[in-house]
Amino acid sequence: MSKNLTTRAEDYSKWYNELVVKADLAENSAVRGCMVIKPYGYAIWEKMQAELDRMFKETGHQNAYFPLFVPKSLFEAEEKNAEGFAKECAVVTHYRLQTDPDNEGKLRVDPNAKLEEELVVRPTSEAIIWNTYKGWIQSYRDLPILVNQWANVVRWEMRTRLFLRTAEFLWQEGHTAHATKEEAIAETVQMNEVYAQFAENFMAIPVVQGVKTESERFAGAEDTYCIEALMQDGKALQAGTSHFLGQNFAEAFDVKFTNKEGKQDYVWATSWGVSTRLMGALIMTHSDDKGLVLPPNLAPYKVVIVPIYKNEEQFEAIKKVADQITSDLRELNISVKFDGRDTLRPGAKFAQHELQGVPLRIAIGPKDLENETVELARRDTFTKEIVALDRINVVVKDLLEEIQNSLFNKALDFRNSHITEVDTFDEFKAVLESKGGFISAHWDGTIETEQKIKDLTKATIRCIPLENKKEEGKCVFTGNLSTQRVLFAKAY
Amino acid sequence: MSKNLTTRAEDYSKWYNELVVKADLAENSAVRGCMVIKPYGYAIWEKMQAELDRMFKETGHQNAYFPLFVPKSLFEAEEKNAEGFAKECAVVTHYRLQTDPDNEGKLRVDPNAKLEEELVVRPTSEAIIWNTYKGWIQSYRDLPILVNQWANVVRWEMRTRLFLRTAEFLWQEGHTAHATKEEAIAETVQMNEVYAQFAENFMAIPVVQGVKTESERFAGAEDTYCIEALMQDGKALQAGTSHFLGQNFAEAFDVKFTNKEGKQDYVWATSWGVSTRLMGALIMTHSDDKGLVLPPNLAPYKVVIVPIYKNEEQFEAIKKVADQITSDLRELNISVKFDGRDTLRPGAKFAQHELQGVPLRIAIGPKDLENETVELARRDTFTKEIVALDRINVVVKDLLEEIQNSLFNKALDFRNSHITEVDTFDEFKAVLESKGGFISAHWDGTIETEQKIKDLTKATIRCIPLENKKEEGKCVFTGNLSTQRVLFAKAY
Known part of the structure; x- marks a missing residue:
């Protein structure tokens, strides 16, 4: 068959790229940054989909399908929310190809077939979905709306890697609408818990549940919950996120409802998603120098x-x-x-x-x-x-x-032995350099400190763990007072 | 709740449109020609998907996923094959939106972010898939490739109707590669049979299996098999197609293999697909003036x-x-x-x-x-x-x-009572006008006659039924000799 893989010790990144291709999981395509998911890789993704879909339905969600395209004007409405990623995306400007009159055998875009309004290929669907929900919601009787979509999305990434970061990827995106803040928060927490259970019971990947800091939050979210996993090279990987969106999207798209007291109010929202990026997490957590190692629960x-x-x-x-x-x-x-x-x-x-x-x-x-x-x-x-x-x-x-249990326990041991508590910045840098993994350290809670640490070390705050114990301490960087440790890591 | 539906007798087309929206199946979106498939409608589509997917896997197929975008140059390679629909499609020309410096709060396409080569949103995936298969196939040992994809596709339709004709729609497209012509033809026939069984046993829709005439064939196909259904208004609906593509795509994309005798040959191909259009067929076959009627096998x-x-x-x-x-x-x-x-x-x-x-x-x-x-x-x-x-x-x-059997039998009785044998063109026109349905008539086998009949009556040849008995006769239009009857109808 094929020659041996590059080993992880030789070059972890090369090992990953070779493994994905040689194990017939995916390959690059003729389209820059877009991958072909091969049958064997897709069969694993299908297993993931089936389990997640079952879990979504058991928690009361239904699937639906919304358009691939988002008119530019809908992005304008949410721009203040989505500033982070409304920018790099595929834009459809024309609707016809024709044979080129000046160049035999070639095709060109018909200059007379220009769209009145450009269409963006969805990078995520909040805009098109909340514009739709506006027509579905009048009263508290229409709530909650618990909808999920399985779809392809496109983000114009400059540096791409199979599964981990591709211009087009497959994902599911849940978008729910609620009458109360409490209900929306409970939904956000519940779906993060669903992701954690899926990661641990099916992917055999131990995860830390936590919330993101303000600067790592999804644009437009009031709180972003996440599950964070640790790869064998000591880098973290965000494996799923669940956002409490407050009333931001309802305000942007003017989605009001009459509550039980007969008063008008904006609807409360959540969104949550996992993607084919999970395939990357699965591969990097368990595999070895001989190739892929699959937990039985997801093996084709x-x-x-x-x-x-x-x-x-x-x-x-x-x-x-x-x-x-x-x-x-x-x-x-x-x-x-x-x-x-x-x-x-x-x-x-x-x-x-x-x-x-x-x-x-x-x-x-x-x-x-x-x-x-x-x-x-x-x-x-x-x-x-x-x-x-x-x-x-x-x-x-x-x-x-x-095998299923053993893979999880092995990954758990690795992860637990790679959470290091540090109390000085020198220690912080030394641990990051020598063994990587999660670094549990006090942080003064400011964006400035977070940014400085990132600039100096490339480590970001992966999350504030949900199960954090409160603890008095001093920020590892500024020495200012802090009430809890957070998890730093270099990340995919 | 909602007011009564328009009745079928009053306005069949209006009845259909109202029913789709009021039964919560789908609705129009903010994007011209693109629909939102609502949870109840999507649940029916999911049932269809699950059954079809099971049948595909039982016949040895695997799923995979190929890019949404097709570089313009790949269309040029197959243009002679795909001339029919490579034209009206969504074209991505840029990869960035930015805030408009001349227009506060608005976004514009960044003029500096123009793609070197335009990308077409796939109207179908033969081009990207055969360009990929080129890398997968060297020897007869690599064959057959039996792959299916569930995906969204986009065709820039000018007149759209929910489910029946939309700019974006969901479908599956099977693309197989074979070492011999016989094997490829057997695959084509098998998949048409799978579609027929699915339509009859799950959708409770009786279908005629047949082959298309040359002018109704898929561009690039040597033979197009199809299943044709009859709606309650007497119009036919093509519910699925299975194409024998010969070596056309292998030649266009230079996909050769070494056969068992050690010689190089082009690969033989098929493709086959059904789409969310089936939802339209399901609705129009069984429903009544009170609303949707669902066969139990597909009811959410x-x-x-x-x-x-x-x-x-x-x-x-x-x-x-x-x-x-x-x-x-x-x-x-x-x-x-x-x-x-x-x-x-x-x-x-x-x-x-x-x-x-x-x-x-x-x-x-x-x-x-x-x-x-x-x-x-x-x-x-x-x-x-x-x-x-x-x-x-x-x-x-x-x-x-x-109920499942009764719906099928009712539709079968209707369909059978709407296949009318005619032997003169006056009769042809009279039947088409008075009761519609399939008209079984002799045809001289020429494209010209087919076109003239279409121009005069709007009826097209839906198919040459597979189970046709050979019968000497005279063409209903020209009086020239004919060896078999074909089925004409007005169609969706």
Whole structure:
């Protein structure tokens, strides 16, 4: 197959880029900054979607679909809210291509087909959605609106990396409308909790729940909740955000309702989202120098069976056993793939399945047929064992659970051992340089200090953890009084 | 609630538009030609997606995702193939908005942020996908590629109608690559059959499978298979297409492979798609003057329970019964909604559920509590019956199956009674005028005749049915010899 991956120790960034391509997850396309998500990568994303969608529906949300385009004038209405990212985006100015009269065989934009008003390809949908909600909401009876959208969005990023930062990406964006501030805040908190549960139980990624500082907040939000994860290279990755938008968007788009007391008031809003960026977090949390490592709960197939044979007769006998295992495991809701390709040797298949992170591999050879056994190999630990055929169901089921838990615990140990409390700025810089990770330090609460620390170290405040204990202290930079520690890190 | 719908007899087109909006399926947006698909409408589309996706995967396909944008130059490569619709599309020319220095509070396109090459918002993805496949295919071992994409596409339509014709719409597009012509044709036929089964078994819409004439074919296809349905107003609707693309796209994008004999050859291709247009077909096939009628297999919830009560105590007692019914039915995989809103009277709720096409309604009042019964009402026939509580599971289950079958049979009877064989052009015009529907007539096989008939009557050849019997005859227009009848109709 392919040559070995660059190792993480050699070049973490290169390791990541190679892994994404070689494991058939995604690749760059002919369009600058836009990726092709390949079938194997998309199958993982589909698993994520299915779980998240189930969780959204269980918490009372419905899906809907809003237009890809946002008229420029709607951005003007929210500009004071969205100043942060209304700028770098794809703008549609024309609606026709035609053959170029001056250049045979070429196409050009028809100069007579200019739009009266330019359309922006949505970088996010607050504007178009709140402009729509205006028509849906008159009274408190119309509230709450609990809507989610699965969609593609475009932000004209200059430096892109597969999954982590792409011009076009896939995401879900929840947009809810409420009659009271309390209800909107409860929704914001709930959805952040949903993200945390998803990250931990399905992605096997431990996360810190927290709120952003003012300067890291979503433009237009009164509070941004987030889940922050830690990658193996000691950099943090923001894996999901949930925004309490106050009445900002309702005011910008004039969305009022009559409350129970018969008075007019602006509607309270939230929005929350996760994106294909999660794929990057998943890859960087668990994978190793042999390739992808997948938590079983998100693996496109959890088990692969590789036959080892010298002739057709052996192949058929092995296939018969494999079919039985497959159907038995499927009854337990465990997906299995039989790799019967006659174009690759077993060793090459092993390498490919390792590269693609299939959690368990079963190999069956002629001796196994005789002994009524199989060889079972774990992707995460590379340990192998010989298992009797009549025990395979139980063993596989237990092992998959163990792998899921083990990946989470390994990541949790790593994360916990990379949260360092520091009390001086020298220590701060030394830890950041030597081991990275989260640095828990006192901060005086000012934007100025935050900015200076960022300028000097590239570390930002990732969040103020929700489970913070209050603690008197002095700001690590200015020495001014502080009441709690916050988490700093360099971040993706 | 809302006033009565315009009736179909009064104005079919107006009836449709009103129904779509009043039943909360979709509405127009601030962006010309683009719709908002509302939660109730989207829930139906999700059901369609889930079934189709299952059928695609059962036939060996995987999902993937390709970029929204297609560089203009890729369209040039396929222009000879795609001449039909590469023209009217949204074109991105710039990548930045900025505050307008001459106009405070306004935004403008940054004139310095012009793209070197314009990007077209995909009207379909053959170009970007075949440009990608070029990198995936070297040998017959890389084939077949069986990939599907769920995506939004944009075609700059001048006259739009909710679901039926919108500038942006949602669809799936399958794009497969094969080593042999036979295999590609088999795939084309198979996917058309999948569409037909889906239409009949889930949408309860009878369809004619056929192939398109040359002039109705997809640009770049060697053969276009289709499923054609008939709406209640006697107009046909193309509900899905499956294209055998020959080697046209492989040649345009230079995609060659080494076959088993070691020789280089161009790859054989298919593409196939259905879109949110199916929502229009679903609505127009079954619905009536009271609103939407939904086949149970696609209803967001199959049963609604409406409590009829005068006080809180009655409400609680009814709710207890309703909860039991709900949990019993859910065990049978039958989705139920309890409509406990205290802001609407039962009559208004009845009207809303009729408008939204919920297949079965259960009403429970104080007398029902006494008698241990409920009132069960069918949406499609408006028939009601009193059912004993201990029989409700069986009755509901059977009724839902009966409704699904009954809707299909009703549509089939209508469709069959609207296929008229004619042998003269006067008859052709008379039937088209008086009852519409499909007209089965001999045609001499020429594009000229087809075009003349279209110019004179607005009827087009919808398809040459796959199950056509060969029959000697004379063309209904020219009198020239013909070997088979084809189906004409006016169409959406």
